[in-house]
Amino acid sequence: MATLSSHLILITALLLLLLHLSVPSSSQECQHAADCSPPPSPLPEPPSDYCREGNCTVSPSPSPSPEPSPTFQDVRLAAAFPVIQRFRASITSDPLNITRTWTGPDVCSYTGFTCDSPPDNLTATTVAAVDFNGFGLSAPSLDNFIDQLPDLALFHANSNNFSGTISPNIASLQYLYEFDISNNRFSGAFPPAILQIPTLTFLDIRYNSFAGPLPPQIFNRSLDALFLNNNNFAQTLPPNLGDLPALLLTLANNNLTGPIPRSIGRLSTTLTEVLFLNNRLTGCLPVELGNLTQATVIDAGNNLITGPLPCSLSCLRKVERLCAVQSLANLSLSENFFTSVGPNCRRMIRRGALDVRGNCISDQPAQRSLSECSVFFLQPRLCPFMPLYDVVPCSRDRTSGRRVAPGRKSNWVSYSALSEHKAL
Numbered sequence: 001m002a003t004l005s006s007h008l009i010l011i012t013a014l015l016l017l018l019l020h021l022s023v024p025s026s027s028q029e030c031q032h033a034a035d036c037s038p039p040p041s042p043l044p045e046p047p048s049d050y051c052r053e054g055n056c057t058v059s060p061s062p063s064p065s066p067e068p069s070p071t072f073q074d075v076r077l078a079a080a081f082p083v084i085q086r087f088r089a090s091i092t093s094d095p096l097n098i099t100r101t102w103t104g105p106d107v108c109s110y111t112g113f114t115c116d117s118p119p120d121n122l123t124a125t126t127v128a129a130v131d132f133n134g135f136g137l138s139a140p141s142l143d144n145f146i147d148q149l150p151d152l153a154l155f156h157a158n159s160n161n162f163s164g165t166i167s168p169n170i171a172s173l174q175y176l177y178e179f180d181i182s183n184n185r186f187s188g189a190f191p192p193a194i195l196q197i198p199t200l201t202f203l204d205i206r207y208n209s210f211a212g213p214l215p216p217q218i219f220n221r222s223l224d225a226l227f228l229n230n231n232n233f234a235q236t237l238p239p240n241l242g243d244l245p246a247l248l249l250t251l252a253n254n255n256l257t258g259p260i261p262r263s264i265g266r267l268s269t270t271l272t273e274v275l276f277l278n279n280r281l282t283g284c285l286p287v288e289l290g291n292l293t294q295a296t297v298i299d300a301g302n303n304l305i306t307g308p309l310p311c312s313l314s315c316l317r318k319v320e321r322l323c324a325v326q327s328l329a330n331l332s333l334s335e336n337f338f339t340s341v342g343p344n345c346r347r348m349i350r351r352g353a354l355d356v357r358g359n360c361i362s363d364q365p366a367q368r369s370l371s372e373c374s375v376f377f378l379q380p381r382l383c384p385f386m387p388l389y390d391v392v393p394c395s396r397d398r399t400s401g402r403r404v405a406p407g408r409k410s411n412w413v414s415y416s417a418l419s420e421h422k423a424l
């Protein structure tokens, strides 16, 4: 079973591979517009041999730095230097005194910055990763910072106090594959530029104040993990949700509406953990949920989902297996408006694999009050494809699921996304 840490090891390995792929290119100095823009005064000047051939005049500094002009190991680091210094000047709070290390020409030694060779020039050195996780920095924006570090492959900024919106310019980050801005104060719509980043495989924007619809295109990207929980996304889940090949998907604690799309059944070989809890999802549970045979956690608790529980749920073997060894894992459909359960689901409930507390199932304990249920059902609630709710598509080889050795107890990665800080 894939854990996030092994997943991260994998993508780190991919990064190293990426960074060592030689792509011949006629990279020139001043290739990027940012390289040529004058650094804002009163920041130190870049070295004089930087931008030899270009339009790179530096505006005079009203309060010149007392230090001599630094000399840089590489033109790309010289280009990153004014970008970092400008960002440093915009930081309004630095409780851990991180930015004290952000001085001098050795950009690669700054706390939070990691250098490596870019894929397009293996003899060059550039800022390849920025990891600010847990630094608690406050800044009004990341604009003109990350989008001006063109070789960035990783950006991690969990648990800082960054705000504003995400610049459309991040679309130019051609090597970025991990983008984590979780637990900050970003707002506005889902940043459309994220959809343009060609190499992205890991996106974590949970615990911000993003609002409005989720662009359906995000589910067409080949992401391994997509963490969108604890924002204010409000919209019907798009029908192409099942195009996302992710192992981990967290949509919990938003304002999402409509039914869980039937296309989720297409994720049968990939999806291992999915959290829908605490939204305003409606409709009936799709029969196709039973196709998620790799799933160890499915939590659709505290929504407005109704109807009978499809018998296909008994095909969720990994959920069952974990349950059989008395781990708490974990198919939760609690706090909805389900009306009935078939015999297979009853078995799962008895084993503790399935939590249906707080529903409208008359013969189960801990259900909603009769009056609460009757108010909800004053509106007609009909499930399409009713005959399918009785089908158990996997019944033929049910025993094979039982023969599997007891699974080891594990920490569910997706549930850890429901706390705001990164444990990594």
Ligand SMILES: *[C@@H]1O[C@H](CO)[C@@H](O)[C@H](O)[C@H]1NC(C)=O
Residues within 6 Å of the ligand: 055
């Ligand atoms: C140099 O930059 C200035 C301002 O950015 C611009 O107006 C000017 O046309 C540029 N000159 C050349 C030769 O590119």
Ligand SMILES: *[C@@H]1O[C@H](CO)[C@@H](O)[C@H](O)[C@H]1NC(C)=O
Residues within 6 Å of the ligand: 095, 096, 097
């Ligand atoms: C940061 O620097 C200030 C001022 O020198 C000092 O009082 C404080 O203890 C430092 N904080 C940390 C976490 O090092």
Ligand SMILES: *[C@@H]1O[C@H](CO)[C@@H](O)[C@H](O)[C@H]1NC(C)=O
Residues within 6 Å of the ligand: 025, 026, 027, 028, 074, 075, 076, 121, 122, 123, 124, 125
């Ligand atoms: C690669 O980077 C090195 C170091 O910055 C530089 O000297 C060299 O000209 C670059 N090569 C190409 C093809 O751009």
Ligand SMILES: *[C@@H]1O[C@H](CO)[C@@H](O)[C@H](O)[C@H]1NC(C)=O
Residues within 6 Å of the ligand: 093, 138, 161, 163
């Ligand atoms: C976060 O930034 C806001 C301003 O954007 C500020 O009011 C607040 O005190 C900051 N919080 C922390 C914990 O630094």
Ligand SMILES: *[C@@H]1O[C@H](CO)[C@@H](O)[C@H](O)[C@H]1NC(C)=O
Residues within 6 Å of the ligand: 216, 217, 220, 240, 243
């Ligand atoms: C997602 O991809 C499918 C198949 O490639 C395509 O038919 C569909 O239009 C795409 N949807 C979006 C929202 O891009």
Ligand SMILES: *[C@@H]1O[C@H](CO)[C@@H](O)[C@H](O)[C@H]1NC(C)=O
Residues within 6 Å of the ligand: 232, 234, 255
């Ligand atoms: C969710 O959306 C509804 C309207 O669609 C709105 O009334 C409600 O305030 C929203 N909830 C939150 C927490 O924003």
Ligand SMILES: *[C@@H]1O[C@H](CO)[C@@H](O)[C@H](O)[C@H]1NC(C)=O
Residues within 6 Å of the ligand: 262, 263, 264, 265, 266, 267, 268, 288, 291, 393, 394
């Ligand atoms: C779900 O699985 C059944 C067989 O178990 C298969 O016939 C069906 O096509 C699958 N549905 C989806 C949406 O993958």
Ligand SMILES: *[C@@H]1O[C@H](CO)[C@@H](O)[C@H](O)[C@H]1NC(C)=O
Residues within 6 Å of the ligand: 299, 301, 327, 328, 329, 330, 332, 412, 415
């Ligand atoms: C199972 O789900 C419940 C509620 O959704 C949660 O409280 C519990 O921690 C979960 N168990 C595990 C092992 O993650």
